[in-house]
Amino acid sequence: MLESRFSQIRLLLEEALPMVSQDDQKVIKNFDDRLQRNFYTKLQKMSAEEFYQFDGLRKSYLLEDNVWMNLIDKMSRLIKFPRRDFYPEDRVERRAYGKKKKQYELNACHELFHGLKPLKVYDFGGGVGNLSHYLNTHFAVSSSVIDANENLIIKGRSKLKTNKGISFIHTVVDEKCDLNLDSNSLGVGLHTCGNFAFDMLKVCSHKKIKHIVNFGCCYSKITNHKYHLSQNSQKKPFLNYRALASATLSFGTVERDQYDFRLKILDYKYSFYHWLYTEHGILKFCPMSNARRSLYSLDFKDFVSITLKRFFPHLKPPAEKSLMSFYKSHPNRQLIKYFTAYYACSRYFGELVEAYLLVDRALYLQQKGYESHIFEVFDPQISPRNKAIVATLNLV
Incomplete structure (x- = not known):
């Protein structure tokens, strides 16, 4: 089952890959x-409301194009996984540490953990131990938090010093680590960032841990091709940063005000890069914050002035008239409209990239002797990285 799905995903991904991996700098240099x-x-000809319905509310059918509809139809059959109702509507809210999102995730996983009945838990990337505390409190199981961040380990030990069933291990989990793990246990990663997912899966499968539960995240941080894990992948196709980043997006619907804010970020950023290259021959993407609403509530001239001061202090701010003339010019508006359409479509295909990564990981475990499944566990509106790989070691 996994092999067949993976083959279909891979085939479709090779077709869709250009639509999530474009080099934007090349486009800015030469449209x-x-x-x-x-x-x-066709998408660029939609009204603002139609575009919001298509992109912000995920109504893919509004784009009436046979090629597009065929791609979406194929993809929709491959990216959906069984929904396990680990968090029923008549749920009991159980005590959990952490922010509201983390509390939701822990409660949502309650029945999953209950069904696995672990005797011992290894909490990979567990930080201060919120997951371990939850499991120790509600299942009375001992748990070891494994984390590379010493500050989080120190904070967790202080916070949970009265919980004798919780221990902390400060170590980097990678190919060189040699953890002494009890095989009759559960290894959990909620969530494992970038390469950490593969490192956790490799350690757990090498130690033949009985149960493995892994939620991935931050796929854009994957390096060294640690996304081709299974034998089925044959180490291709190549996924660049843009492609991996597309899998990290939220695929839920977006409220109109948040959506308009997202469009303004794209407008200001790419207009700035376009102006910088046109006027100064500089094409360098900068780590601008997407969260600073105050920055994007400014006029474009003030946005440029602040951005230049931070990243290019040697450049003199332009005259307002010439800058705004460039901002409103046809070439710049044409570029922004194109990128807006491109990324609206890219956000759909990001789900296909994520499905590829997850099925590849599940197949890797299957080839290591596990029965592997992928389930949708969380509400994606609350926790966008909502899919879990759940694997159990096959008994010989």
Whole structure:
């Protein structure tokens, strides 16, 4: 089952890959180098409300294009996984540490952990021990928090010093580590960032841990091709940073005000990069914050002035008239409209990239002797990385 799905995902991903991996700098340098699709052109002709319905509310059918609809139809059958109702509506809210999102996740996993009935838990990347505290409190199981961040380990030990069933292990989990793990146990990663997912799966499978539960996240931080794990992958296709980042997005619906804010971020950022290259021959993407609403509530000229001062202090701020003339110019508006359409479509195909990564990981465990499944556990509106790999070691 996993092998067949993986083959189909991989085949479709090879077709869709250009739509999530474009080099934006090349497009800014030369607009003719952009990836061109008829449905990008159709999308740019939509009204603002239609575009919001398509992108913000995920109504893919509003883009009436045969190629697009065929891609979406194929993809929709491959990216959905069984929904395990680990968090029924008549649920009991159990005590949990952490922020509201973390409390939701722990309660949502309650029945999953209950069904596995672990005797011992290894909490990979457990930080201050919120998951371990939950399991120790509600299942009376001993747990070891494994984390590379010494500050979190120190904080967790202080916070949970009265919980004798919880221990902390400060170590980097990678190919060189040699953890002494009890095989009759459960290894949990909630959530494992970037390469950490593979490192956890490799350690757990090498030690033949009985149960493994892994939620991935921050796929854009994966390095060294640690996304081709299974023998089925054959180490291709190549996924660049853009492709991996597309899998890290939220695939839920977005309220209109948040959506408009997202569009303004794209408008200001890419207009700035376009102006910087046109006027100064500099093309360098900067780590601008997407969370600072105050920055994007400014006029574009003030945004440019602040951004120049931070990242390019040697450059003199432009005259307001010439800057705003460039900002409103046809070439710049054309570029922004194109990128807006491109990323609206890219957000759909990001789900396909995530499915590829998860099925590849599940297959890797299957080839290590595990029965592997992928379940949708969380509400994606609350926790976007909502899918779990649940694997149990096959008894010989």
